[in-house]
Amino acid sequence: MARRIVITSGKGGVGKTTCSYLLGLNLAKLDARVVILDVDIGLNNLDVVAGIDTKINYDLIDAIQNRCRVRQALVQSSVCSRLYFLPCVNSYSVGRVTSEALSAILRELDISFDYIIIDCPAGIGFEFHRAVFCANEAIIVTTPHMIALRDAGKVANLLSGYTLGQIGLVINRVRNDFVSRKMMISPEEIANSLKLTLLGTIRESNEITALSCSAGELFKLNDSAMGDFCALAKTIHYNMASKPNRENFLDIKIKRG
Amino acid sequence: MNNLNRLNQILINDKYFDPTRFNELLEIEVYKVLSHYMDITREQISTKVEVDVEGNYVFKCKAKCNRLKVVGLLK
Ligand SMILES: Nc1ncnc2c1ncn2[C@@H]1O[C@H](COP(=O)(O)OP(=O)(O)O)[C@@H](O)[C@H]1O
Ligand SMILES: [Mg+2]
Numbered sequence: 001m002a003r004r005i006v007i008t009s010g011k012g013g014v015g016k017t018t019c020s021y022l023l024g025l026n027l028a029k030l031d032a033r034v035v036i037l038d039v040d041i042g043l044n045n046l047d048v049v050a051g052i053d054t055k056i057n058y059d060l061i062d063a064i065q066n067r068c069r070v071r072q073a074l075v076q077s078s079v080c081s082r083l084y085f086l087p088c089v090n091s092y093s094v095g096r097v098t099s100e101a102l103s104a105i106l107r108e109l110d111i112s113f114d115y116i117i118i119d120c121p122a123g124i125g126f127e128f129h130r131a132v133f134c135a136n137e138a139i140i141v142t143t144p145h146m147i148a149l150r151d152a153g154k155v156a157n158l159l160s161g162y163t164l165g166q167i168g169l170v171i172n173r174v175r176n177d178f179v180s181r182k183m184m185i186s187p188e189e190i191a192n193s194l195k196l197t198l199l200g201t202i203r204e205s206n207e208i209t210a211l212s213c214s215a216g217e218l219f220k221l222n223d224s225a226m227g228d229f230c231a232l233a234k235t236i237h238y239n240m241a242s243k244p245n246r247e248n249f250l251d252i253k254i255k256r257g
Numbered sequence: 258m259n260n261l262n263r264l265n266q267i268l269i270n271d272k273y274f275d276p277t278r279f280n281e282l283l284e285i286e287v288y289k290v291l292s293h294y295m296d297i298t299r300e301q302i303s304t305k306v307e308v309d310v311e312g313n314y315v316f317k318c319k320a321k322c323n324r325l326k327v328v329g330l331l332k
Pocket of ligand 1: 011012013014015016017018019045122172173174202203204205206208209211226244
């Protein structure tokens with residue numbers, strides 16, 4: 001069965017789609033079979049970020065509404081053959097996509113992939129819960145900015161209502177010069193305050209900014225931030241391979257006195 | 258106050274939530290368990306969830322009764 005990882009944040013614009021794409025790409029480079037799902041229905045961006053927007057014949061909604069098979073809606077990456085996308089470009093006459101309908105799609109993908117990465121929409125409404133419902137692990141992406149951290153805290157509280165194997169933290173847009181000048185809270189301190197396991201940090205990158213000004217160029221990223229994404233993929237792939245890190249409540253050691 | 262302390266303060270404040278429904282459910286569950294061991298009515302038990310200074314949830318339960326149900330435990 002595939003590892004189903006939802007990439008979530010609460011706040012918009014912190015880098016969920018960027019992380020979904022570059023994490024997926026780096027996992028695929030480690031020989032894993034990866035599919036990235038865009039469940040940001042109506043405000044989809046993954047197709048443009050991945051540069052597959054011109055190759056889409058069918059999408060997630062077509063698969064859900066039985067206009068095609070799930071396989072027909074998959075788009076293979078031209079950058080890495082083990083990387084696929086399940087885009088979502090239908091933004092009208094969509095109706096209400098239920099959690100169960102989305103789950104059924106994931107079950108079909110389970111056997112063919114090692115990773116199903118779910119690019120979650122911003123917010124904490126129904127769309128958020130629908131995406132989380134389908135996952136068995138979660139990664140909270142945040143930036144070191146106060147309001148993003150606050151939303152990450154709220155999302156972490158909401159996620160504890162789900163039986164997720166693990167909830168990890170990725171801090172994006174880190175400026176080490178700011179951290180050493182104590183202007184930015186350090187990633188370790190952030191993880192400690194949020195009581196989450198820090199999986200990785202991604203540096204602020206001028207190259208990401210530049211590549212984001214065009215469509216489908218992000219795979220060309222070749223700076224230290226790409227190194228950070230590569231390290232993140234390795235951590236997820238090798239160090240935390242489906243090990244549940246949440247204690248079973250019967251195993252919790254009771255502190256006495 | 259530095260940024261880290263401010264962050265902790267914000268995160269802890271956000272953990273306070275309206276616990277009415279949650280408490281109600283928790284009380285029903287705890288009552289089910291305690292009533293096996295204590296001669297107790299629903300009114301004699303009260304539960305509360307608080308947030309401590311480190312941001313941990315602390316569950317507090319007070320249950321008063323006249324008698325314990327020791328039968329069956331004295332094997
Ligand atoms: N590490 C980074 N350095 C510089 N810019 C970044 C970085 N990560 C993301 N961005 C930029 O931030 C913007 C929002 O990212 P996006 O992935 O679309 O966020 P979300 O999906 O959370 O809304 C994009 O323009 C992206 O290029
Ligand atoms: Mg996005």
